[in-house]
Amino acid sequence: MRIGVVTFPGSLDDRDAARAVRECGGEAVPLWHGDADLKGVDAVILPGGFSYGDYLRCGAIARFAPVMDALVPAARGGLPVLGICNGFQVLTESHLLPGALIRNDHRKFNCVDQRLVVENASTDWTSDFEAGQEITIVLKNGEGGFVADEKTLDTLEGEGRVVFRYVPDAEGRNPNGSYRHIAGITNERGNVVGLMPHPEHAVEEGYGPSLDGRGFFTSIIKQTLESAATA
């Protein structure tokens, strides 16, 4: 069970993501932005951070990194990919996921323990959760407002591709102005998932608000083992 973690210039959470993979029983394989080589991994994580300084738009320059030349077709072919925070932004810029992430509506950087509802527990990265389950993981971003046109939003909802939603506060607001409180989405096939909150910061006792992040990594590890067993 080998899970690649890509490091772009400006990635911050690549080591945490690799550690989370190991904590949950997988082998973490470092992947380098400059190499168009996925090293035969079973799944890939695009970690959080500020790739290429977030210049131009978040994720816009990372999208054209050599590793993405290998990753984009592989993801279209079914390779499981999880984009966390900046990784989610890279996935939307790459058109592997629809919509875009823009600056938080309140213009401040968020760093909070965030409650989410798992809406879709059948993706490659969420099968260890129950649909409707509430989890609490870390959210930290300046540009996390998920936007898309109404038609795209309706399609995402209609096809069950909203994977996570923010639990709104007492005023009915979510932490970054995301349309329809969307925190994470998936592609049609359910192998590509992107979300703004950080599961890799909630996998160990004593660190982070919960162990709820483990489900992402145990889901993909089981998924990959099962598909290997039936192959």
Add this chain to the structure above:
Amino acid sequence: MGSIVVDVMLKPEILDPQGQAVGGALPRLGFNGFTDVRQGKRFVLTVDGDVTDEHLAAAREAAETLLSNPVIEDVVSVHVLDESAADESAADEADAPAEDADGEPDEAEDGEQ
């Protein structure tokens, strides 16, 4: 040496928190007449020699693929930077009012800048 200007703006329906922040700062400085501010991006792409149709076509393609994200942004303009106009305005700034061709009072032009 020629240059091409690409202007990109957030789509009108997309929230522009940066523009809002600027819009909020203007009244504090006494600029009270502006009801809204939208912030965009300008790219200046420079080429060797004069700008050709091929350069312009490549700039348009770059504008759609890298310089803008069509989900949230519009490419509002791709055009050749008019060097002579740029030179003239530079000259205006340096030499006004002697070079003022239209004879308008300088104050009016300053007010627009």
